[in-house]
Amino acid sequence: MPTIQDIENAYERIRPFIHRTSVLTNASLNESSGAELFFKCENFQKAGSFKIRGATNTVLQLTQKELDCGIATASSGNHGAALSMAVRNRGGKTKVVMPNNTPKIKVDNVERNGGEIIWCEPAQKSRELVLKELLAETGAVLVHPYNDDRIIAGQGTAALELLEDYPDLDTIVSPVSGGGLLSGTLCSSKEMKKEILVYGAEPAEADDAYRSLQLGEIQVNQTTNTICDGLRAQIGSVTFPIIKEKVDGIIIVTENEIINSMRMIWERMKIIIEPSSTITLAAILKRKELFKGQKVGLILSGGNVDLTKLPF
Amino acid sequence: MPTIQDIENAYERIRPFIHRTSVLTNASLNESSGAELFFKCENFQKAGSFKIRGATNTVLQLTQKELDCGIATASSGNHGAALSMAVRNRGGKTKVVMPNNTPKIKVDNVERNGGEIIWCEPAQKSRELVLKELLAETGAVLVHPYNDDRIIAGQGTAALELLEDYPDLDTIVSPVSGGGLLSGTLCSSKEMKKEILVYGAEPAEADDAYRSLQLGEIQVNQTTNTICDGLRAQIGSVTFPIIKEKVDGIIIVTENEIINSMRMIWERMKIIIEPSSTITLAAILKRKELFKGQKVGLILSGGNVDLTKLPF
Numbered sequence: 001m002p003t004i005q006d007i008e009n010a011y012e013r014i015r016p017f018i019h020r021t022s023v024l025t026n027a028s029l030n031e032s033s034g035a036e037l038f039f040k041c042e043n044f045q046k047a048g049s050f051k052i053r054g055a056t057n058t059v060l061q062l063t064q065k066e067l068d069c070g071i072a073t074a075s076s077g078n079h080g081a082a083l084s085m086a087v088r089n090r091g092g093k094t095k096v097v098m099p100n101n102t103p104k105i106k107v108d109n110v111e112r113n114g115g116e117i118i119w120c121e122p123a124q125k126s127r128e129l130v131l132k133e134l135l136a137e138t139g140a141v142l143v144h145p146y147n148d149d150r151i152i153a154g155q156g157t158a159a160l161e162l163l164e165d166y167p168d169l170d171t172i173v174s175p176v177s178g179g180g181l182l183s184g185t186l187c188s189s190k191e192m193k194k195e196i197l198v199y200g201a202e203p204a205e206a207d208d209a210y211r212s213l214q215l216g217e218i219q220v221n222q223t224t225n226t227i228c229d230g231l232r233a234q235i236g237s238v239t240f241p242i243i244k245e246k247v248d249g250i251i252i253v254t255e256n257e258i259i260n261s262m263r264m265i266w267e268r269m270k271i272i273i274e275p276s277s278t279i280t281l282a283a284i285l286k287r288k289e290l291f292k293g294q295k296v297g298l299i300l301s302g303g304n305v306d307l308t309k310l311p312f
Numbered sequence: 313m314p315t316i317q318d319i320e321n322a323y324e325r326i327r328p329f330i331h332r333t334s335v336l337t338n339a340s341l342n343e344s345s346g347a348e349l350f351f352k353c354e355n356f357q358k359a360g361s362f363k364i365r366g367a368t369n370t371v372l373q374l375t376q377k378e379l380d381c382g383i384a385t386a387s388s389g390n391h392g393a394a395l396s397m398a399v400r401n402r403g404g405k406t407k408v409v410m411p412n413n414t415p416k417i418k419v420d421n422v423e424r425n426g427g428e429i430i431w432c433e434p435a436q437k438s439r440e441l442v443l444k445e446l447l448a449e450t451g452a453v454l455v456h457p458y459n460d461d462r463i464i465a466g467q468g469t470a471a472l473e474l475l476e477d478y479p480d481l482d483t484i485v486s487p488v489s490g491g492g493l494l495s496g497t498l499c500s501s502k503e504m505k506k507e508i509l510v511y512g513a514e515p516a517e518a519d520d521a522y523r524s525l526q527l528g529e530i531q532v533n534q535t536t537n538t539i540c541d542g543l544r545a546q547i548g549s550v551t552f553p554i555i556k557e558k559v560d561g562i563i564i565v566t567e568n569e570i571i572n573s574m575r576m577i578w579e580r581m582k583i584i585i586e587p588s589s590t591i592t593l594a595a596i597l598k599r600k601e602l603f604k605g606q607k608v609g610l611i612l613s614g615g616n617v618d619l620t621k622l623p624f
Contacts, residue, residue, distance in 0.1 A: 022334070024356075043582045105579065263619065267417065270355045270584040270615035303582035307575065307624055 001242050002153035002184070004191035007160055010153040014056040017089060021045055021158075023165055023297075028268045033284050035291040038169065040162045043273045043303025047113060049230075050158050050301050051082035051145075054180060057154030058143050059086040067092040072140035074098070074120070074131045076229055077106025078302050079145035084115030095140060097131045103229055103306040122224065124234050146180030147236035156184030162297050163192050170294040173280040175301050176200035176209045176250060177231040179239025185299065186246040199290070200243065200250040201283035203228050203258065209235045209243065210250045227255055227311055230276030230302060249290075251283035258282050259311045265300075275311070277301045313554050314465035314496070316503035319472055322465040326368040329401060333357055333470075335477050335609075340580045345596050347603040350481065352474045355585045355615025359425060361542075362470050362613050363394035363457075366492060369466030370455050371398040379404040384452035386410070386432070386443045388541055389418025390614050391457035396427030407452060409443045415541055415618040434536065436546050458492030459548035468496030474609050475504045482606040485592040487613050488512035488521045488562060489543040491551025497611065498558040511602070512555065512562040513595035515540050515570065521547045521555065522562045539567055539623055542588030542614060561602075563595035570594050571623045577612075587623070589613045 002010075024039045042050040059071070071087045072095045073080060080096035087094045094115045098107065099122040110117055120130040135142055144151065158181070159172055172189055176182040182200045189196050202209050203226035211219040218240050224232035235243070243250075258275050261282035265273060280298040284291050314322075336351045354362040371383070383399045384407045385392060392408035399406045406427045410419065411434040422429055432442040447454055456463065470493070471484055484501055488494040494512045501508050514521050515538035523531040530552050536544035547555070555562075570587050573594035577585055592610040596603050 048582070266584055266619055270360065272578055272582040272584060307578055307622065310619065310622070312619055 002149050002156060002187045004188060006153045007156040007188045010057040011157045011160055013060050014053055014154060014157065017056045018052055019045055020161055023162060024269060024271070026269050029264065029281070032264070033291065034288050035284065035293065036295045038162070038166050038295065038297045039269070040158060040297060040299045041271065042158055042299060042301050043271060043277065047082045047085050048109060048302055048304040049078040049082065050155060050181060050299070051078045052085060053157050054151035054154030055079065055082040055086040055143065058148065058150040059083070059090060061150055062141065066141045070095065070138060070140040071143055072131065072134055072138070073143050073145060074127045075145050076232060077102050077109065078230055078304060080115055081106065081109035081113050083143055084110055084113035088114040095134060095138070097127060097134060099127065103309065105304050105306045109304055124221070145233065146178035147238040149238065151180050152184045152187065152239065154184070155181045156188035158299055159185040159189045160192065163189055166295070166297065167193070168295055169196065169297045171197040171199065171291060172297040172299065173199045173201055173283055174299045175231055175276055175279050176202045178233035179209060179235045179243055181299065181301060182247065183239040183242035186242055190246050197248045198246070199248055199283065201279040202250050202252050203231055203279065204252045204254050206232050207252050210252045212240060213244060213247070213250055216244070227258060228276040228279060230274055231279070251287050253279060253282040253286050257286055261285060263312050272303045272305055273300045274302045274305050314461050314468060314499050316500060318465040319468040319500045322369040323469045323472060325372050326365055326466060326469065329368045330364055331357055332473055335474060336581060336583070338581050341576065341593070344576070345603065346600050347596060347605065348607045350474070350478050350607065350609045351581070352470060352609060352611045353583065354470055354611060354613050355583060355589065359394045359397045360421060360614055360616040361390040361394065362467060362493060362611070363390045364397060365469050366463035366466030367391065367394040367398040367455065370460065370462040371395070371402060373462055374453065378453045382407065382450060382452040383455055384443065384446055384450070385455050385457060386439045387457050388544060389414050389421065390542055390616060392427055393418065393421040393425050395455055396422055396425035400426040407446060407450070409439060409446060411439065415621065417616050417618045421616055436533070457545065458490035459550040461550065463492050464496045464499065464551065466496070467493045468500035470611055471497040472500045472504065475501055478607070478609065479505070480607055481508065481609045483509040483511065483603060484609040484611065485511045485513055485595055486611045487543055487588055487591050488514045490545035491521060491547045491555055493611065493613060494559065495551040495554035498554055502558050509560045510558070511560055511595065513591045514562050514564050515543055515591065516564045516566050518544050519564050522564050524552060525556060525559070525562055528556070539570060540588040540591060542586055543591070563599050565591060565594040565598050569598060573597060575624050584615045584617055585612045586614045586617050
């Protein structure tokens with residue numbers, strides 16, 4: 001489990017390669033939620049999501065020999081693009097195993113950053129199989145999207161910046177998928193401020209983290225039939241223990257709640273964020289009693305949306 | 313014609329009621345344009361556009377007696393909403409004459425801010441007629457959307473903030489419709505920095521300002537068949553002389569160029585802005601040779617877009 005020192009080291013390491021993203025507020029959404037909301041805008045981040053933080057932190061720690069073997073990963077898109085960018089910054093090459101239902105904007109984003117795409121079926125099993133074959137055939141070095149302490153430490157720097165900017169936050173809400181962002185957020189924020197509460201927000205249609213937490217051990221997703229294309233991954237063996245130990249709860253929301261919150265943010269804040277990020281607002285609106293009167297940080301994880309396929 | 317002192321006074325007056333909006337940059341759009349671009353984000357402004365600046369500056373100078381008569385205007389939407397908000401802040405009421413093809417989000421925005429809508433046909437003549445009848449019947453006080461020195465001085469505060477933040481800009485590009493924003497921008501920026509260049513950007517489908525400038529006197533729009541619903545108004549008798557005296561040129565662009573630039577900004581900057589604002593980038597991309605290597609400020613005038621009717 002990354003320590004706060006690991007996360008501070010990660011921040012020093014990645015700083016020249018990332019944006020320190022803005023934190024926005026919105027009077028109208030404060031009114032709708034009954035809380036004071038602080039939106040950490042990782043949609044404005046390089047390559048369009050927070051993923052560049054963990055990817056950069058990991059890639060900068062690879063040896064030249066590892067880089068020369070080529071880098072590989074499996075990703076629904078944002079990690080693939082971020083990793084491709086981080087590897088290219090060091091002069092290397094990346095192969096990305098990607099589900100064949102990935103939105104075009106995320107495919108383009110990987111290719112624009114120099115990544116090569118290897119297609120797989122949407123199911124987790126197909127991802128794993130295709131990746132395993134790729135690693136065996138090419139000898140490439142795997143950089144996992146979340147199940148890796150270096151990735152977790154990198155993702156934890158988003159909450160670190162947020163709490164540096166707004167030290168009086170009471171609560172932080174982060175999306176949860178494989179668990180890299182949520183576990184990183186827990187590792188940084190709970191060390192920086194002991195009394196802070198941290199919740200995960202998860203689609204009911206891909207609720208493995210919620211059920212895993214309830215039962216105390218890892219459960220698999222029974223569906224991944226959610227508009228949140230960034231939240232279809234399976235909670236990891238490295239991330240889950242951190243979440244289990246530290247999280248204050250996981251809030252699950254329906255597809256309609258996610259779409260409604262997306263529209264609210266787009267219309268009122270005039271920013272473009274993914275459904276996988278708007279889920280944080282959906283969770284707050286669903287469980288208003290948990291957040292009433294509090295200062296709440298929301299990590300808006302990314303902004304890579306296919307504009308020709310909006311849900312409204 | 314407002315002096316720089318008028319604009320500074322306006323700024324002091326309206327400051328408590330507006331946002332000082334952020335200025336964003338984007339490496340990828342710099343690369344596409346060959347210039348260094350600074351986007352003044354009035355889409356994040358109160359009521360969703362720069363219009364609150366001029367409306368507030370005007371309303372704060374009305375007498376209580378004038379307010380008690382009720383306030384009226386004709387507007388494609390953004391001025392109507394802004395005026396309704398500014399008038400409500402002083403406890404008054406506003407009637408807004410609005411074309412019946414106005415996007416729903418702009419209609420809702422007027423109503424949410426307490427304005428009452430009076431419908432007219434899209435043509436300028438219908439607007440004028442309905443407004444004239446309204447004023448005669450109700451005795452309401454007109455706050456014109458642009459043909460008024462108080463409005464122009466208010467709109468000039470956007471460029472004032474922009475040049476305070478980035479004094480080394482070489483050029484500013486502003487949309488032009490009735491001419492309030494462009495003439496205000498000219499009045500502030502040319503006084504703050506003598507050598508600055510200022511261009512207007514106008515749809516070819518509503519090119520009255522461009523033709524008026526060429527012929528040296530006001531011409532009327534022959535069509536207003538543009539996606540830029542905020543740029544269908546007619547250049548004014550107060551705004552045109554300022555533009556004629558001070559502007560360095562008006563660049564007209566096609567509907568396709570506007571839509572392409574909109575998609576570029578949405579996808580790369582992750583912000584929601586109106587077609588009426590993206591036209592500034594379209595103008596720069598069309599006339600790259602004018603802007604090559606320069607530091608260019610773009611006034612992104614507003615973000616009120618109907619998300620169910622996107623052109624892509």
